[in-house]
Amino acid sequence: LGMHSHRMAAIRPQMAKEKIEGCHVCTLVTPGEPQVLLGKDKAFTYDFVFDIDSEQQHIYQTCVYKLIEGCFEGYNATVFAYGQTGSGKTYTMGTGFDVNPSLQEQGIIPRAVHHLFEGIQSRRDRAQEIGIQAPEFKVSAQFLEVGHTKKFDPIF
Numbered sequence: 001l002g003m004h005s006h007r008m009a010a011i012r013p014q015m016a017k018e019k020i021e022g023c024h025v026c027t028l029v030t031p032g033e034p035q036v037l038l039g040k041d042k043a044f045t046y047d048f049v050f051d052i053d054s055e056q057q058h059i060y061q062t063c064v065y066k067l068i069e070g071c072f073e074g075y076n077a078t079v080f081a082y083g084q085t086g087s088g089k090t091y092t093m094g095t096g097f098d099v100n101p102s103l104q105e106q107g108i109i110p111r112a113v114h115h116l117f118e119g120i121q122s123r124r125d126r127a128q129e130i131g132i133q134a135p136e137f138k139v140s141a142q143f144l145e146v147g148h149t150k151k152f153d154p155i156f
């Protein structure tokens with residue numbers, strides 16, 4: 001059994017409150033590199049980095065698309081968001097229920113569910129077209145939210 005993981009960082013725009021308080025953006029993404037500079041002397045490297053103006057669609061396409069395609073081959077996949085309060089986990093995962101985001105703003109989970117069921121349907125349709133028995137799919141998914149656990153370090 002092998003396990004492979006990727007780490008990505010997405011930088012969110014400043015919230016209105018932060019702008020009003022005169023906060024400065026302290027991150028700088030190194031052009032062409034998956035690296036974030038924090039202030040002058042701290043550099044962090046990830047597999048992917050998405051700067052402030054990144055679109056949800058781009059994040060999905062780069063980080064999650066292949067995982068869902070892999071599910072059709074029988075692989076398991078996990079997408080895990082972590083970060084401090086207000087850093088943008090809910091927004092990026094698309095699990096806020098109090099807002100109704102535009103299609104463009106839709107996050108990872110609704111995109112993944114859509115991709116999964118579209119993928120199933122198109123594989124079944126294709127089988128019918130060429131006259132073979134439609135494949136059967138069993139879908140099992142989990143969505144967990146861990147919060148406010150002061151003693152739990154999710155970065156391991």
Ligand SMILES: Nc1ncnc2c1ncn2[C@@H]1O[C@H](COP(=O)(O)OP(=O)(O)OP(=O)(O)O)[C@@H](O)[C@H]1O
Binds near residue numbers: 089
């Ligand atoms: N990429 C983004 N573009 C625009 N707004 C964003 C982005 N990321 C986060 N936000 C906004 O920033 C605020 C905080 O984000 P969010 O609620 O997703 O944080 P969180 O990490 O889930 O926080 P908590 O741990 O407290 O639940 C929200 O108002 C959200 O809409």
